[in-house]
Structure formats: structure tokens, C-alpha cells
Amino acid sequence: xxxxxxxxxxxxxxxxxxxxxxxxxxxxxxxxxxxxxxxxxxxxxxxxxxxxxxxxxxxxxxxxxxxxxxxxxxxxxxxxxxxxxxxxxxxxxxxxxxxxxxxxxxxxxxxxxxxxxxxxxxxxxxxxxxxxxxxxxxxxxxxxxxxxxxxxxxxxxx
Amino acid sequence: xxxxxxxxxxxxxxxxxxxxxxxxxxxxxxxxxxxxxxxxxxxxxxxxxxxxxxxxxxxxxxxxxxxxxxxxxxxxxxxxxxxxxxxxxxxxxxxxxxxxxxxxxxxxxxxxxxxxxxxxxxxxxxxxxxxxxxxxxxxxxxxxxxxxxxxxxxxxxx
Amino acid sequence: xxxxxxxxxxxxxxxxxxxxxxxxxxxxxxxxxxxxxxxxxxxxxxxxxxxxxxxxxxxxxxxxxxxxxxxxxxxxxxxxxxxxxxxxxxxxxxxxxxxxxxxxxxxxxxxxxxxxxxxxxxxxxxxxxxxxxxxxxxxxxxxxxxxxxxxxxxxxxx
Amino acid sequence: xxxxxxxxxxxxxxxxxxxxxxxxxxxxxxxxxxxxxxxxxxxxxxxxxxxxxxxxxxxxxxxxxxxxxxxxxxxxxxxxxxxxxxxxxxxxxxxxxxxxxxxxxxxxxxxxxxxxxxxxxxxxxxxxxxxxxxxxxxxxxxxxxxxxxxxxxxxxxx
Numbered sequence: 001x002x003x004x005x006x007x008x009x010x011x012x013x014x015x016x017x018x019x020x021x022x023x024x025x026x027x028x029x030x031x032x033x034x035x036x037x038x039x040x041x042x043x044x045x046x047x048x049x050x051x052x053x054x055x056x057x058x059x060x061x062x063x064x065x066x067x068x069x070x071x072x073x074x075x076x077x078x079x080x081x082x083x084x085x086x087x088x089x090x091x092x093x094x095x096x097x098x099x100x101x102x103x104x105x106x107x108x109x110x111x112x113x114x115x116x117x118x119x120x121x122x123x124x125x126x127x128x129x130x131x132x133x134x135x136x137x138x139x140x141x142x143x144x145x146x147x148x149x150x151x152x153x154x155x156x157x158x
Numbered sequence: 159x160x161x162x163x164x165x166x167x168x169x170x171x172x173x174x175x176x177x178x179x180x181x182x183x184x185x186x187x188x189x190x191x192x193x194x195x196x197x198x199x200x201x202x203x204x205x206x207x208x209x210x211x212x213x214x215x216x217x218x219x220x221x222x223x224x225x226x227x228x229x230x231x232x233x234x235x236x237x238x239x240x241x242x243x244x245x246x247x248x249x250x251x252x253x254x255x256x257x258x259x260x261x262x263x264x265x266x267x268x269x270x271x272x273x274x275x276x277x278x279x280x281x282x283x284x285x286x287x288x289x290x291x292x293x294x295x296x297x298x299x300x301x302x303x304x305x306x307x308x309x310x311x312x313x314x315x316x
Numbered sequence: 317x318x319x320x321x322x323x324x325x326x327x328x329x330x331x332x333x334x335x336x337x338x339x340x341x342x343x344x345x346x347x348x349x350x351x352x353x354x355x356x357x358x359x360x361x362x363x364x365x366x367x368x369x370x371x372x373x374x375x376x377x378x379x380x381x382x383x384x385x386x387x388x389x390x391x392x393x394x395x396x397x398x399x400x401x402x403x404x405x406x407x408x409x410x411x412x413x414x415x416x417x418x419x420x421x422x423x424x425x426x427x428x429x430x431x432x433x434x435x436x437x438x439x440x441x442x443x444x445x446x447x448x449x450x451x452x453x454x455x456x457x458x459x460x461x462x463x464x465x466x467x468x469x470x471x472x473x474x
Numbered sequence: 475x476x477x478x479x480x481x482x483x484x485x486x487x488x489x490x491x492x493x494x495x496x497x498x499x500x501x502x503x504x505x506x507x508x509x510x511x512x513x514x515x516x517x518x519x520x521x522x523x524x525x526x527x528x529x530x531x532x533x534x535x536x537x538x539x540x541x542x543x544x545x546x547x548x549x550x551x552x553x554x555x556x557x558x559x560x561x562x563x564x565x566x567x568x569x570x571x572x573x574x575x576x577x578x579x580x581x582x583x584x585x586x587x588x589x590x591x592x593x594x595x596x597x598x599x600x601x602x603x604x605x606x607x608x609x610x611x612x613x614x615x616x617x618x619x620x621x622x623x624x625x626x627x628x629x630x631x632x
Contacts, residue, residue: 060583061283062536065543072539082437095289096282096299098586100258105579107427108420109534111435111442112572116468119427121398124254125219126427131253141254152432156471218425220378223385230381240595256428262582263421267376269581269593269600270414274626277585279556284585310590314629377599411605412598412615416574440570441535447569457570 002031002153003048004085006146007038008055009064014091015055018130021139022053022089025146030154033146038067043074051085051153052115053145054106058090061098062105071109082114085156087149089142091130099129116156118148160189160311161206164304165196166213167222172249173213176288179297180211180247183304188312191304196225201232209243209311210273211303212264216248219256220263229267240272243314245307247300249288257287274314276306318469319364320347320401322462323354324371325380330407331371334446337455338369338405341462346470349462354383359390367401367469368431369461370422374406377414378421387425398430401472403465405458407446415445432472434464476505476627477522480620481512482529483538488565489529492604495613496527496563499620504628507620512541517548525559525627526589527619528580532564535572536579545583556588559630561623563616565604573603590630592622 004026010016019035026033031051038054046052056063063071074081088106092099103126107117119125120141128141162184168174177193184191189209196212204210214221221229232239246264250257261284265275277283278299286299320342326332335351342349347367354370362368372379379387390397404422408415419442423433435441436457444457478500484490493509500507505525512528520526530537537545548555562580566573577600581591593599594615602615 059542059546059549060586062542062579062583065539065546068533068536068542069539072533075533079437083434094281095253095295096258096284096287098258098283098582100254100256101262101284101582104259104424105536108442108572108575109536111423111433112437112534114435114437114441116432116434117427118399118432119430121395121428121430123252125256125430126254126259126424129254137253217384217388217391218428220384220421220425223381223388226375226378226384227381230375233375237595241592256424259424263378265585266414266417266578266600267378269591270376270595272593272595272599274590274592275585276557276590277588279553279586279588283588284582410597411569411611412574412600412603414574414599416570416572417578417600420575439568441572442570442575445570453569 002050002157004031004033004051004150004153005049006033006035006053007041009038009067011057014130014134015057017134018089018091018142019055021142022146025143026150029147029150031150038070043070043076046074047077047080050157051149053087053149055089056102058092058098058102061101063102084115085149085153086110086115086117087127087145089128089145095131100126103127118152160208160315162189162191162209162308162311163207164191164193164211165199167196167225169215172288172292173215175292176247176249176300177213179300180304183301184308187305187308189308196228201228201234204232205235205238208315209307211245211307213247214260216250216256216260219259221260242273243307243311244268244273244275245285245303247286247303253289258284261285276310318347318366318473320349320367320466320469321365322349322351322369323357325354325383330446330450331373333450334405334407334458335371337458338462341459342466345463345466347466354386359386359392362390363393363396366473367465369403369465371405372418374408374414374418377417379418400431401465401469402426402431402433403443403461405444405461411447416442419443434468476524476631478505478507478525478624478627479523480507480509480527481515483512483541488604488608489531491608492563492565492616493529495616496620499617500624503621503624505624512544517544517550520548521551521554524631525623527561527623529563530576532566532572532576535575537576558589559623559627560584560589560591561601561619563602563619569605574600577601592626
């Protein structure tokens with residue numbers, strides 16, 4: 001059964017709320033999902049998952065520094081994440097506030113790890129971007145992300 | 159008197175409408191502004207401006223191909239745009255639909271030309287992103303972009 | 317048998333030469349590969365492939381305008397490429413000349429199509445970047461890209 | 475007299491070595507330059523400079539997490555850096571290893587701060603990218619970056 005980690009950094013609770021929607025989507029697709037604040041995640045946990053989805057607030061158009069610190073530490077397991085499925089989402093205060101580039105910054109580090117990422121032909125193409133409190137549009141996008149990553153992980157890892 | 163070109167590609171009229179707001183902002187700041195559909199622009203016009211602002215619809219998260227074709231032709235004047243001021247804006251159908259990356263794709267080509275670009279500490283940081291029909295938020299962002307580019311062009315080119 | 321398209325735009329022959337190495341990698345991995353100048357490709361061909369790999373020279377840090385025009389036309393088949401495997405490579409004149417951003421511009425449009433892309437934990441992480449005449453490093457990277465896309469296409473499409 | 479800060483994070487010494495070349499270029503152009511390891515920089519120092527140039531190793535295609543942490547803290551002075559000149563450089567182990575995207579990640583945060591950045595029509599367009607020990611090409615690019623930022627800062631801030 002494909003194992004998915006949904007992890008996030010959240011100060012206002014909006015990113016956490018998005019993470020819960022992502023989890024619902026991934027579970028509905030049949031994956032076993034762990035949701036965790038990134039502060040409770042150790043890099044040694046990462047190779048144990050088939051899919052990793054990371055959510056961040058939009059801090060200067062990129063993932064939060066504390067997430068990037070974890071990514072930098074993940075170099076200890078460099079190569080072991082290759083072929084796993086990745087996904088990303090971001091919350092922000094404004095449209096045009098750097099949310100797409102935050103999502104892409106996460107997808108980029110996943111590509112450097114040799115991971116597999118998939119966009120969406122509809123809606124938020126790179127990954128869900130929330131503006132303040134997640135509304136129905138954002139919840140739907142988050143569920144779609146969870147489902148998309150889970151379905152691909154299930155196809156590839158059973 | 160600083161000369162600014164605001165040029166755009168528009169199918170639905172939304173990007174054109176944003177261009178007019180950008181023009182208003184640049185004129186209010188004291189620049190002489192030309193607004194033109196990019197289909198009426200020749201690359202040989204570009205070196206005659208102190209500032210160039212380009213607007214595009216969001217086509218696969220990047221500027222429209224027809225704008226990129228003009229950029230590719232501008233290689234004839236490569237080096238002659240160095241030091242000029244650049245700016246960008248994008249219209250799109252959806253939040254998260256690739257509008258920020260469309261703006262950034264335009265800023266990137268401007269950097270390759272050696273141009274000078276400025277972000278905004280407030281609002282749409284890289285440049286205005288419109289969602290469908292430009293609303294008050296978008297108009298304000300477009301005017302701010304015009305003003306920002308014009309003010310910098312006036313400081314540097316008088 | 318997984319079907320892969322390797323298509324490119326090439327003025328100097330360097331991008332074409334890279335395409336041939338990508339093809340070798342994909343064939344060695346067991347895929348059926350078509351290599352074609354993008355000028356001979358019609359958008360209606362695209363849905364017929366399981367994997368699509370696009371190579372471009374580095375024109376202002378993005379894919380060539382003529383490739384972007386084809387991508388824009390591909391909107392006719394929007395949604396039909398979702399789930400297919402994508403990959404990208406770029407040739408350039410200089411290190412730091414915009415080659416990584418050219419590769420990423422192609423991967424971005426693939427994500428907007430809902431395609432699946434994979435990075436590499438070693439070497440050229442986003443996709444091969446050639447500097448002038450492809451050397452041994454670049455050939456190896458191109459073969460690795462072809463192999464990577466083919467292996468993923470075979471797993472997903474048989 | 476325009477005041478420029480060149481700050482960097484360096485583990486191998488390569489990024490530090492690039493910083494020294496950037497400093498030489500900026501000083502030769504007539505600016506007063508401070509070079510400092512980012513670990514000795516406090517965010518409260520930043521508003522005191524007319525230009526800020528940041529160098530990072532290439533960690534997963536983005537600036538190092540420790541630099542991003544400082545950027546995140548700089549939100550305390552958000553708005554106070556608007557209009558200042560920015561620049562970026564990166565060192566990496568490989569061509570195609572994420573160095574351009576590392577430079578761009580720094581320029582992006584500068585745009586979010588409302589800063590002014592300039593590309594180069596020649597050489598490393600977004601900012602210098604070093605591959606291992608800085609060679610003559612890289613030294614020249616670093617000096618050119620220092621000169622470019624200093625000249626623009628002098629024009630705008632005297």
C-alpha cells in the first residue's frame with residue numbers, strides 16, 4: 001500500500017488546513033497517509049515514503065527557510081528519494097504574492113532529488129495556491145493534489 | 159523626458175485593458191508613454207525607449223509564443239537594451255494558473271538583455287497578475303507598475 | 317511498447333546532436349523512439365506518444381519562440397497529454413547563459429499540460445544542458461535523460 | 475558614496491572567493507564595499523546599504539537554507555529595502571547543477587523586497603555561476619557583477 005507523507009510548515013494554520021485536504025484526497029485514492037508538521041519530521045523518515053508532499057507559506061516567493069533547512073539536511077539521503085513521487089502547495093496573503101514560485105521552489109528541490117512530479121491540466125497547474133483562509137476552490141485543488149500523487153504512487157509502488 | 163513603451167498581446171482584451179492602466183500610471187509619473195499591440199511593434203523600435211513594459215496572457219505558464227518570437231528577433235539589437243528599465247504583467251483565467259511564472263518569464267528575458275527590473279514590496283511582487291476581467295486590485299497594481307518603471311526611468315534617463 | 321517522441325529546434329546542429337543521444341538512451345531502455353525536427357511535428361501527433369522530450373537552444377533563457385508557438389497550438393489537445401512523461405534539454409553558448417532556465421521553461425509547460433516529469437539526483441538535475449559542441453559529459457547526460465523518460469514510460473504504459 | 479554589502483555563505487571557500495572578486499569589481503567602480511560571511515550579518519544591517527549582493531552555494535537548486543532564514547527574518551524591515559540595488563551569484567559542483575536557479579532564487583526574494591536588479595547582456599546573464607574552484611571566466615563575471623551593481627547604486631544614490 002503506497003505510503004504518502006504530507007508535511008507542512010504553518011504559522012497561521014492555513015497551510016495546515018490545506019495539508020488536511022491534501023491528506024483526504026490521498027486517502028480517498030487509496031494511499032496510507034501521514035500528515036505532520038515539518039518540525040516533527042526528521043530527514044531519516046523521508047526514504048520510508050513512496051510520495052512526499054510539502055506545503056509552505058509564501059515567504060519571499062520561496063518555501064520557508066525552516067523547510068529549506070530540512071531539505072539541505074536531506075543531502076544525507078541524496079539518491080534514496082530518486083523515483084519517489086513529489087507534490088507541493090503554498091498558502092499566501094495575496095494573489096500575485098509569490099505563491100506559484102513557492103510551489104515551484106519545492107518542485108525544483110524534488111527534481112534535484114531525482115523525484116517524479118506531475119502538474120495538473122486544470123486548476124492550479126503546479127500545485128494548489130491558497131489565498132488566506134482556504135476557500136472551496138483551494139480545498140478542491142488540495143484534494144486533487146493528494147489524489148494525483150497517490151494515484152501515481154499506487155501505479156508505481158502498488 | 160523618459161520614454162516608455164507598454165506593449166501587449168491580447169486576445170480577450172483583458173491584457174490590453176491592463177496595458178491601459180499601466181500607461182496611466184507611467185504618464186502620471188511624468189513619462190512619455192506609447193501603448194501598442196505587440197503585433198504593431200518592430201524590434202527596431204525597442205532601442206528608442208528608456209523603459210519597456212510587456213504584458214502577456216498566460217499561455218502554458220509563459221509569455222505567448224508570438225511575444226517570444228519578437229524577443230528572439232530582438233537579438234539583432236542585443237546589447238542595445240542594456241541598462242534600460244523593464245517591467246511585466248500577465249492576465250490569466252485562474253489563480254494558480256501560471257500567471258506569476260508568465261511575468262517572471264518576461265523579466266528573465268529582460269535580464270538576459272541586461273535590463274534593469276524592479277519588484278514591488280507590496281501587492282503583486284513580480285508584476286501585476288490579472289484574473290479574468292481586471293478588477294480594482296489589478297488596476298491599482300497596473301498603475302503602480304507603470305509608476306514604478308517611469309520613476310526609475312526618469313531617475314536614470316531624465 | 318512505450319512510444320517516445322524526441323523533438324528539437326536546432327540552428328547550429330548542437331541541439332539535434334543532443335537529441336540523437338537522448339534517442340539512444342531511450343531506445344537502449346526498450347522504448348520505440350521517434351526523433352524529429354519540431355518543424356516537422358504537428359500538435360495532432362502529440363497525443364499519440366507516451367513520452368515527449370523537447371530540446372531547445374537557449375534563446376533569452378527560455379525555449380525558442382518557434383517551440384513556444386507549437387506549445388500554444390497544443391491547447392487544442394489540452395488534457396490529452398495529462399499523465400504522459402515529459403523531459404527537456406537545452407544547448408547554449410555559455411555556462412550561466414540561461415540553459416537551466418530554458419530546460420525549466422519546457423518542464424513548466426509540461427506541468428501545465430498535467431504531464432509527469434522526473435529530475436536526476438546526479439549530473440544535470442533538471443535536464444541536460446550542453447555548452448557549444450556536445451562533449452562526453454553532455455552525451456552521457458542526454459543518454460541518461462532518454463533512459464529515465466523511457467523507463468518511467470515503460471513502467472506506466474508498458 | 476554608495477555603500478555595497480557583499481555577503482555569502484561558504485563551506486568550501488569557493489563562494490567566499492567569488493565574493494572577493496565581486497568586491498574588487500564594486501570597489502573599482504567607486505563604491506564603498508563591505509564583504510562579510512552571512513553568519514556575521516544581522517538583518518538590521520541591511521537597510522544601511524544602497525546595494526546588497528548575496529552569494530550562495532547551490533543547495534538543491536536554491537540558496538542555502540541558512541541564507542533563506544536570514545531573508546525570512548528580514549521581513550522586520552520589509553519595505554525599507556525597496557529601491558535598493560540587488561545582485562546574486564552562486565557556486566556549484568556541476569554545470570547544470572542548479573546554479574542558475576540558485577541565482578534566480580536570490581533575485582526573486584530581492585524583487586519581493588521591491589529591490590532593483592540588473593542582468594548582463596554578456597556572460598552569466600542572471601549573475602555569476604561558478605563551477606568548483608573559480609576560474610578566470612568566473613572571476614571576470616564576479617568583477618562585472620560588482621561593477622554593475624556599484625555603477626547603478628552610484629547613479630541612483632550618489
